[in-house]
Amino acid sequence: MGVLRRRWAVPLLWAALLAVALLGGARGSGDGAAVYIVTMKQVPVSHKRLDLESFGSSGVAGGGGGGKGDNPATSILRKPRHASPKFVNYGSLLVRLQNSLLKKTLRGEHYIKLYSYHYLINGFAVVLTPQQAEKLNRRKEVANIMLDFSVRTATTYTPEFLGLPEGAWVQDGGPQCAGQGVVVGLIDTGIDPNHPSFADDLTADNYPVPAHYSGNCEVTSDFPSGSCNRKLVGARHFAASAITRGVFNASQDLASPSDSDGHGTHTASIAAGNHGIPVIVAGHHFGDASGMAPRAHIAVYKALYKGFGGFAADVVAAIDQAAEDNVDIISLSITPNRRPPGLATFFNPIDMALMSAVKDGIFVVQAAGNTGPSPKSMSSYSPWIFTVGASAHDREYNNYVVLGNNLTISGVGLAPGTDGDSMYNLIAAPHALQNYTTTPIEMSLGECQDPSHLDKDLIKGKILVCSYSIRFVLGLSSVKQALDTAKNVSAAGVIFYLDPFVLGFQLNPTPMDIPGLIIPSPDDSKIFLSYYNDSLVRDGTSDKVVNFGAVAKILGGLKPNYGSSAPKVMFYSARGPDPEDNTLANADILKPNVVAPGSSIWGAWNSRGLDSAEFTGESFAMLSGTSMAAPHIAGLAALIKQKFPSFSPAAIGSALSTTTILSDKQGNPIMSQRTYSNPDSTQTPATPFDMGNGFANATAALDPGLIFDCSYDDYLSFLCGINGSAPVVANYTGNSCGASTMTGADLNLPSITIAVLNQSRTITRTVTNVASDENYTVSCNAPYGAAASVAPAQFFIPSGQKQLVTFVVNATMTNSSVSFGDVEFYGDKGHRVVIPFTVMSKAV
Ligand SMILES: *[C@@H]1O[C@H](CO)[C@@H](O)[C@H](O)[C@H]1NC(C)=O
Ligand SMILES: *[C@@H]1O[C@H](CO)[C@@H](O)[C@H](O)[C@H]1NC(C)=O
Ligand SMILES: *[C@@H]1O[C@H](CO)[C@@H](O)[C@H](O)[C@H]1NC(C)=O
Ligand SMILES: *[C@@H]1O[C@H](CO)[C@@H](O)[C@H](O)[C@H]1NC(C)=O
Ligand SMILES: *[C@@H]1O[C@H](CO)[C@@H](O)[C@H](O)[C@H]1NC(C)=O
Ligand SMILES: *[C@@H]1O[C@H](CO)[C@@H](O)[C@H](O)[C@H]1NC(C)=O
Ligand SMILES: *[C@@H]1O[C@H](CO)[C@@H](O)[C@H](O)[C@H]1NC(C)=O
Ligand SMILES: *[C@@H]1O[C@H](CO)[C@@H](O)[C@H](O)[C@H]1NC(C)=O
Ligand SMILES: *[C@@H]1O[C@H](CO)[C@@H](O)[C@H](O)[C@H]1NC(C)=O
Ligand SMILES: *[C@@H]1O[C@H](CO)[C@@H](O)[C@H](O)[C@H]1NC(C)=O
Ligand SMILES: *[C@@H]1O[C@H](CO)[C@@H](O)[C@H](O)[C@H]1NC(C)=O
Ligand SMILES: *[C@@H]1O[C@H](CO)[C@@H](O)[C@H](O)[C@H]1NC(C)=O
Numbered sequence: 001m002g003v004l005r006r007r008w009a010v011p012l013l014w015a016a017l018l019a020v021a022l023l024g025g026a027r028g029s030g031d032g033a034a035v036y037i038v039t040m041k042q043v044p045v046s047h048k049r050l051d052l053e054s055f056g057s058s059g060v061a062g063g064g065g066g067g068k069g070d071n072p073a074t075s076i077l078r079k080p081r082h083a084s085p086k087f088v089n090y091g092s093l094l095v096r097l098q099n100s101l102l103k104k105t106l107r108g109e110h111y112i113k114l115y116s117y118h119y120l121i122n123g124f125a126v127v128l129t130p131q132q133a134e135k136l137n138r139r140k141e142v143a144n145i146m147l148d149f150s151v152r153t154a155t156t157y158t159p160e161f162l163g164l165p166e167g168a169w170v171q172d173g174g175p176q177c178a179g180q181g182v183v184v185g186l187i188d189t190g191i192d193p194n195h196p197s198f199a200d201d202l203t204a205d206n207y208p209v210p211a212h213y214s215g216n217c218e219v220t221s222d223f224p225s226g227s228c229n230r231k232l233v234g235a236r237h238f239a240a241s242a243i244t245r246g247v248f249n250a251s252q253d254l255a256s257p258s259d260s261d262g263h264g265t266h267t268a269s270i271a272a273g274n275h276g277i278p279v280i281v282a283g284h285h286f287g288d289a290s291g292m293a294p295r296a297h298i299a300v301y302k303a304l305y306k307g308f309g310g311f312a313a314d315v316v317a318a319i320d321q322a323a324e325d326n327v328d329i330i331s332l333s334i335t336p337n338r339r340p341p342g343l344a345t346f347f348n349p350i351d352m353a354l355m356s357a358v359k360d361g362i363f364v365v366q367a368a369g370n371t372g373p374s375p376k377s378m379s380s381y382s383p384w385i386f387t388v389g390a391s392a393h394d395r396e397y398n399n400y401v402v403l404g405n406n407l408t409i410s411g412v413g414l415a416p417g418t419d420g421d422s423m424y425n426l427i428a429a430p431h432a433l434q435n436y437t438t439t440p441i442e443m444s445l446g447e448c449q450d451p452s453h454l455d456k457d458l459i460k461g462k463i464l465v466c467s468y469s470i471r472f473v474l475g476l477s478s479v480k481q482a483l484d485t486a487k488n489v490s491a492a493g494v495i496f497y498l499d500p501f502v503l504g505f506q507l508n509p510t511p512m513d514i515p516g517l518i519i520p521s522p523d524d525s526k527i528f529l530s531y532y533n534d535s536l537v538r539d540g541t542s543d544k545v546v547n548f549g550a551v552a553k554i555l556g557g558l559k560p561n562y563g564s565s566a567p568k569v570m571f572y573s574a575r576g577p578d579p580e581d582n583t584l585a586n587a588d589i590l591k592p593n594v595v596a597p598g599s600s601i602w603g604a605w606n607s608r609g610l611d612s613a614e615f616t617g618e619s620f621a622m623l624s625g626t627s628m629a630a631p632h633i634a635g636l637a638a639l640i641k642q643k644f645p646s647f648s649p650a651a652i653g654s655a656l657s658t659t660t661i662l663s664d665k666q667g668n669p670i671m672s673q674r675t676y677s678n679p680d681s682t683q684t685p686a687t688p689f690d691m692g693n694g695f696a697n698a699t700a701a702l703d704p705g706l707i708f709d710c711s712y713d714d715y716l717s718f719l720c721g722i723n724g725s726a727p728v729v730a731n732y733t734g735n736s737c738g739a740s741t742m743t744g745a746d747l748n749l750p751s752i753t754i755a756v757l758n759q760s761r762t763i764t765r766t767v768t769n770v771a772s773d774e775n776y777t778v779s780c781n782a783p784y785g786a787a788a789s790v791a792p793a794q795f796f797i798p799s800g801q802k803q804l805v806t807f808v809v810n811a812t813m814t815n816s817s818v819s820f821g822d823v824e825f826y827g828d829k830g831h832r833v834v835i836p837f838t839v840m841s842k843a844v
Contacts, residue, residue, distance in 0.1 A: 151311065183210055185322035186271065187332045191264050195605075217236075242308065265604050265609065316350060329363045332364070339582055358384040370390075376578075404549075412520050415557055424461070590688055639701075657693040706825055
């Protein structure tokens with residue numbers, strides 16, 4: 001399963017089988033017992049605390065957000081969180097009540113309680129039979145019962161090679177302080193605590209563990225005492241649901257925060273790895289790595305595992321713990337394996353726990369998912385979650401093979417070139433067998449997996465040509481093994497051509513310690529092979545090859561090239577519109593929120609990491625996926641949090657959203673790959689459904705000018721606005737829906753998205769000035785098929801104040817196609833605040 005997860009790209013069929021297997025796994029064993037997530041009616045600790053604290057708190061300058069139900073005291077300002085004994089007691093009371101409920105209801109019966117949740121949600125995970133679940137469901141104390149479900153990481157591999165993450169922190173203070181005092185919590189596969197990216201021997205300077213963080217470090221034999229430090233401030237693991245299902249393999253998955261996969265180590269380093277750590281892979285130095293917020297602190301909550309992914313019950317436990325420990329940011333590079341069933345996608349235990357986390361002031365980032373490129377393929381749904389898609393930027397590691405006929409073919413491979421200008425003879429493995437034969441030979445021989453059949457004298461000094469077949473995709477053959485073969489027979493280099501059966505597969509970025517490359521295009525592979533074949537001289541009678549006439553040289557791919565093509569949204573990055581439910585109705589909410597680098601990203605790696613055969617034994621790996629994009633944003637959020645400690649989660653998201661980049665330096669638009677095979681041939685300009693507000697710009701996000709804020713009460717009103725939601729809202733949140741409801745379009749988001757425009761609609765937004773006094777001009781470009789007016793079109797806004805802006809949107813034609821426009825706020829002090837404006841179906 002690890003192989004499928006890693007290389008999901010080819011075997012879509014396999015992916016479907018995997019999903020079935022996981023669903024099967026969700027059932028548990030024997031008598032139909034399964035893991036259930038049960039929530040209770042009494043409010044959890046965090047809500048209890050916030051409710052008490054909101055008494056007696058006074059309004060604060062610069063505070064306040066927009067939308068209905070706006071409450072200045074609880075919006076932009078985030079109160080310092082602390083665990084006073086009162087709340088510790090309340091937490092233990094909740095746990096006692098949970099236990100006594102189970103005891104009373106299931107007297108004398110067998111059940112296994114896996115977790116108590118008490119901080120963000122009041123509930124528990126428990127293994128029950130359906131009959132037991134029914135009994136619990138009848139208790140008045142119980143609010144909601146839901147089957148546990150599976151989740152997965154969102155990593156993949158792609159052919160383009162990008163450079164190191166850009167030093168976004170350079171702006172103020174430099175790497176010496178970027179992100180200091182902010183704790184980023186990662187829900188992932190754990191961490192390698194010994195990696196230099198997480199060391200804290202940063203001389204004797206002032207780098208305390210932030211006082212607000214109260215988490216601790218689990219100690220096990222493979223995560224010994226001393227694994228945590230001032231950088232890695234907390235580490236826990238959550239596996240009860242996985243263990244109960246019998247899918248947990250202790251020797252591989254490790255019941256500790258230790259990362260046997262590599263994914264969690266990689267994402268943690270992207271968000272907040274130390275600055276200036278040399279990336280040395282296969283003996284080559286690829287530059288120095290740095291996290292986005294190199295001085296931010298890392299807290300690891302392991303709830304994902306290599307073999308099987310993870311389960312909601314474990315993920316919710318991790319989120320609950322992270323919030324109780326007072327992390328500032330939660331980053332999830334994970335998505336559910338299928339769209340949550342029920343009334344709306346938003347109502348699932350993970351999104352609900354995260355909504356509670358947002359209420360508690362925690363900024364929540366999630367990968368969009370690798371389920372693109374078709375519309376509505378989004379795997380992250382809720383407006384309180386900041387959803388990140390993956391893009392490539394224009395730095396690539398290219399290598400080429402120049403053939404004797406002067407043709408140049410480009411390839412992939414983190415490998416050196418052949419020496420100088422010399423040309424080398426090419427020899428394909430099937431033509432280099434010790435016992436030359438023209439009869440059909442085993443496929444694996446052409447894949448150079450075994451030197452024992454090869455004629456060393458014949459190959460010595462030549463470039464060995466190997467076939468990259470489906471067996472590589474399935475992990476049965478490997479590039480590493482072929483390189484060992486080539487070295488064994490003293491080849492001058494290796495060239496892999498793509499076997500024609502490997503269609504649409506995205507090649508892994510593979511480090512090579514001898515000259516080499518992989519030709520990723522099937523068409524180029526054909527050209528290469530026909531040159532090779534046409535240059536062979538065969539014996540007239542035996543058909544044996546007597547002369548290998550083809551020659552080539554390899555130009556190395558160790559140095560990055562800076563292309564001029566615009567950044568592009570990767571085909572695998574999940575796309576909007578945001579599906580509101582399983583009928584795929586469109587939500588009035590823009591997803592993804594932004595895109596960030598996710599393609600071929602260098603990050604720290606556990607040298608024992610199992611997730612990528614190519615990087616086994618290395619301390620850095622280059623991975624791709626929306627998994628890599630999300631921690632970029634988590635790191636940038638840490639920088640914003642450091643600069644504006646009082647920003648609410650929505651304000652941080654707004655700063656990242658309204659300041660994005662929409663075109664490259666030449667003014668060309670950001671592109672979007674549209675197909676799964678030959679993605680570069682189908683690029684067209686990206687829309688907000690591909691890239692949300694655009695490509696995040698760290699520098700600009702630190703000076704956003706205006707902020708669109710949104711509160712928990714707003715999100716609640718939005719959920720209550722979903723037809724028939726009142727009982728579900730009550731079950732999940734304990735709040736009853738009142739008269740105040742709103743649609744997604746009414747939420748004070750930094751975007752306007754209208755799924756159905758019936759004649760006319762009035763939309764309001766409230767902006768808050770987080771810079772100094774400024775005059776703004778608003779310009780509104782209505783989407784095709786709609787006309788819109790804005791009032792006021794100009795306004796003066798003092799620092800810390802708010803301004804209401806009203807848009808009247810009229811349909812001008814009946815048309816069910818999506819169309820896009822935008823709204824731009826130009827400040828006379830240089831701020832430019834841009835939000836996308838999307839209308840789907842229109843009726844006059
Ligand atoms: C558990 O993992 C180890 C190491 O990967 C492997 O050798 C073993 O076969 C696995 N056990 C099961 C039951 O899958
Ligand atoms: C390849 O190019 C070189 C220099 O441009 C030239 O000397 C040579 O004749 C060319 N070879 C072929 C086969 O076209
Ligand atoms: C090599 O070829 C000879 C003659 O065709 C044959 O007898 C022998 O079995 C072959 N050896 C191997 C290892 O295939
Ligand atoms: C090549 O591989 C063979 C085994 O297949 C081994 O005996 C030999 O030592 C290797 N030679 C080199 C130079 O690695
Ligand atoms: C290789 O070339 C020979 C003639 O030289 C031709 O008959 C054969 O079809 C070619 N094979 C491929 C795979 O191009
Ligand atoms: C990012 O924002 C900064 C500050 O507003 C701006 O100077 C820079 O040009 C932006 N970057 C790009 C690539 O647009
Ligand atoms: C809400 O749902 C009910 C039942 O499905 C339906 O009868 C009603 O028309 C819906 N109301 C709106 C406003 O869509
Ligand atoms: C809410 O919870 C109650 C009690 O568990 C249950 O009977 C009811 O079906 C739930 N309602 C919804 C809409 O999930
Ligand atoms: C649009 O609104 C009008 C009332 O303003 C209503 O009669 C009509 O059914 C609505 N159309 C749709 C498609 O909802
Ligand atoms: C805003 O514009 C008004 C009228 O043009 C001008 O008097 C005022 O000084 C401007 N304020 C700022 C902060 O630029
Ligand atoms: C929208 O329609 C209303 C009512 O017909 C009209 O008063 C208003 O001018 C229209 N606005 C725009 C921007 O077309
Ligand atoms: C509907 O809108 C799309 C663009 O949003 C446009 O290309 C198409 O021509 C429109 N259809 C009609 C019938 O106007």
